[in-house]
Structures are given as structure tokens and as C-alpha cells.
Amino acid sequence: MAEGKPIISLRNVTKDFETRSGTIRALDNISIDIVQGETYGIIGLSGAGKSTLVRCINLLETPTEGRVVFNGESLTGLSRKELNLRRREIAMIFQQFNLLMQRTALQNVCFPLEIAGVKKEEAARRGKELLKRVGLEDRVDSYPAQLSGGQKQRVGIARALASNPKVLLCDEATSALDPKTTRSILELLKDINKEFGITIVIITHEMSVIQYACDRVAIIEAGEIAEEGSVDEIFTRPKTKAAKRLVFPDQEKTDGIVGENLIRLVFDGGASYEPVIANMVIKSGAPVNIMYASIQNVEGVNKGQMILELSNIKKQSEIQLEYLNEQKIAYEEIGEVK
Ligand SMILES: Nc1ncnc2c1ncn2[C@@H]1O[C@H](COP(=O)(O)OP(=O)(O)OP(=O)(O)O)[C@@H](O)[C@H]1O
Numbered sequence: 001m002a003e004g005k006p007i008i009s010l011r012n013v014t015k016d017f018e019t020r021s022g023t024i025r026a027l028d029n030i031s032i033d034i035v036q037g038e039t040y041g042i043i044g045l046s047g048a049g050k051s052t053l054v055r056c057i058n059l060l061e062t063p064t065e066g067r068v069v070f071n072g073e074s075l076t077g078l079s080r081k082e083l084n085l086r087r088r089e090i091a092m093i094f095q096q097f098n099l100l101m102q103r104t105a106l107q108n109v110c111f112p113l114e115i116a117g118v119k120k121e122e123a124a125r126r127g128k129e130l131l132k133r134v135g136l137e138d139r140v141d142s143y144p145a146q147l148s149g150g151q152k153q154r155v156g157i158a159r160a161l162a163s164n165p166k167v168l169l170c171d172e173a174t175s176a177l178d179p180k181t182t183r184s185i186l187e188l189l190k191d192i193n194k195e196f197g198i199t200i201v202i203i204t205h206e207m208s209v210i211q212y213a214c215d216r217v218a219i220i221e222a223g224e225i226a227e228e229g230s231v232d233e234i235f236t237r238p239k240t241k242a243a244k245r246l247v248f249p250d251q252e253k254t255d256g257i258v259g260e261n262l263i264r265l266v267f268d269g270g271a272s273y274e275p276v277i278a279n280m281v282i283k284s285g286a287p288v289n290i291m292y293a294s295i296q297n298v299e300g301v302n303k304g305q306m307i308l309e310l311s312n313i314k315k316q317s318e319i320q321l322e323y324l325n326e327q328k329i330a331y332e333e334i335g336e337v338k
């Protein structure tokens with residue numbers, strides 16, 4: 001469990017959908033704490049229950065069972081009116097941006113302010129300020145159709161910030177964008193998190209998004225949380241099958257690699273693989289076999305995995321593992337090391 005005050009706590013949240021063909025359990029007994037000021041990722045494959053989970057956080061969906069606590073107060077059980085007031089503090093952005101096409105960027109941003117009863121001039125002043133903050137001061141009068149995907153999402157973010165939320169929920173907010181634009185939007189979200197202290201919840205199916213933007217992550221699979229922890233932790237030592245599938249998407253390729261003395265090394269940017277292998281060999285005086293390697297150099301750091309066959313002489317394989325321990329390089333034994 002992370003330190004700090006939880007801003008959102010889900011307690012044993014279950015969500016069933018009744019359909020003609022029966023009941024679908026989209027969420028199954030989910031309990032998580034999202035800490036104030038953090039960026040929290042929720043990742044899972046399509047259909048895992050991610051959208052249902054965010055929609056339960058702001059009660060767009062009512063959980064079938066369980067409680068949603070926001071800032072110390074239980075949201076489940078509030079009246080419609082009370083709930084609507086709290087909801088202003090939990091903003092959301094979407095994959096398809098959900099802008100009003102007949103309104104300009106500025107009018108889109110002002111919309112929630114006007115609904116909240118803010119005077120027109122005041123709303124316009126604040127709207128312009130927000131559009132400036134997201135880098136669109138020169139596009140206030142553009143219609144959504146005149147904006148790129150990244151610009152539309154910036155309008156979405158400005159609109160979300162209009163109500164001074166404590167939490168910003170992002171449901172696949174970058175999934176319709178190319179990698180470069182994704183980066184710039186994640187950068188903006190990180191800045192907003194730091195600058196305004198807004199807690200950010202990022203829903204995605206892309207591990208790179210989590211890696212780039214989140215402090216902690218929960219992995220959801222078939223409506224259940226399979227694993228939760230710091231992003232560093234889960235990237236270097238994924239424990240569950242669900243986590244391993246996401247961290248090593250090419251896991252299937254290595255499933256066939258079996259045998260004794262095999263270890264999987266995980267490079268998370270802390271070490272470079274070339275000297276690691278060379279040093280293992282030099283220190284132990286014995287070769288290691290590279291059975292599989294998939295290392296990517298992302299902005300100058302090595303990320304990926306490698307499967308090594310260690311020496312079959314115990315004394316030598318011990319020295320090889322000792323070296324990895326000394327260097328604090330994550331590994332797991334996938335075949336018995338003798
Ligand atoms: N309104 C609904 N009625 C019936 N079933 C639903 C409804 N909404 C979601 N489901 C079902 O609940 C499960 C979880 O869906 P959800 O949309 O939360 O998944 P997701 O992880 O967001 O997927 P994606 O990555 O494709 O967006 C799926 O089996 C889905 O079919």
C-alpha cells in the first residue's frame with residue numbers, strides 16, 4: 001500500500017450487467033486505494049473492465065455491491081443532487097474527446113462553467129486562461145473539426161480542469177493518438193499533476209503509457225485486480241501471469257524455452273546488458289548462453305528481457321547469480337538452476 005492519504009477508495013466493488021443472455025460480472029470484488037497527488041494507472045486487456053471501473057469511481061455506473069469513498073466521504077448512497085456536486089471534483093477525459101462539435105474550443109471549455117452558474121464573462125476569462133495553459137491560446141475560436149487529435153484532447157483537458165477538480169480520470173485518453181502526440185499529452189498530464197496537485201488516474205491498455213506517466217499501477221484482468229504496486233516494481237518483478245503478459249508481451253515466444261539453468265533477466269534501464277553478460281563470464285570463468293533477447297533502447301536506457309542459460313557447473317552458476325544480485329539486476333529462475 002502506498003503512503004499518503006487516499007483520495008479514492010474502492011471497497012469490494014462488484015458490478016454486474018444484466019443482459020438478455022444472462023448476467024455479466026464486469027467487476028469482481030475490487031478494492032483499491034488511490035492516493036492524493038499520485039498518478040495511478042489501471043491497465044488491462046480489452047474487456048477486462050477498465051472503463052466500468054472508472055465509471056464506478058465517479059458513479060456514472062452504480063456498483064452492484066461495495067463502496068466508493070471519495071475524499072473521506074462515501075459516494076455510494078448520496079442523493080443525486082449531492083452526487084452531482086461531488087462529481088465536479090472528479091473530472092474525466094475520453095478517448096474520443098467528446099467535444100461538442102457545434103461549439104468552439106472556448107465554448108467547449110466554458111460549458112461546464114456555465115452549467116455551474118458562472119457568469120459569462122468570468123467563464124470566458126477562465127476558459128481562455130485554461131486554453132492558454134494547455135497551449136491553445138491561438139485556437140480559442142476553432143471548432144473541433146479544425147483541430148488535430150492532440151489539440152482536441154488539450155481542449156478536453158482544459159474543459160476537465162474548468163471545475164477545479166481534485167481528480168482527473170483519463171479513459172484511454174491517448175489511444176487515438178500517435179506516439180509523439182501521446183507523449184506530449186502525457187507530459188501535459190504530468191505537469192498538471194505537479195502544478196495543481198490533481199490526482200490523475202490513467203486507464204490504458206498500453207504499458208508504455210503506464211511506464212511513462214504513472215507512479216503506481218493496478219493490473220485488471222477479467223474484472224479482478226491481478227496485481228498492484230509501484231510501476232518500477234511491476235516492471236522489474238511482475239509476479240502474476242497477467243502482469244507478465246503485459247510486461248513481456250512476447251512471453252509466448254519464450255514459453256517454449258525450457259530447460260535447466262535458465263534465468264530471465266529484466267532490464268529496466270538500471271543496467272546495460274553488454275557489460276552484464278561480459279562480467280558474468282569474466283567473474284565466473286564460464287560462458288553463458290543467450291537463449292532469447294528482446295531489448296529496446298528507449299531514450300538511452302535499456303528495457304526488455306533476456307533468457308540466459310547459466311553454466312551447468314554449480315560453483316560457476318553461483319558466481320554468475322551472485323554477480324546479478326550484487327548489481328541488483330532483476331531475474332527469475334525459469335528452469336531449475338543446479
Ligand atoms: N452496459 C453494459 N451492458 C452489458 N455489458 C457491459 C456493459 N458495459 C460493459 N459491459 C461488459 O463488461 C465487461 C467489461 O467492459 P469494459 O468496457 O469495462 O472493458 P474495458 O477494459 O474498458 O475494455 P476496452 O479496453 O475494450 O475499452 C465486458 O465484458 C463488457 O462487454
Ligand SMILES: [Mg+2]
Pocket residue numbers: 050051052
Ligand atoms: Mg474501455
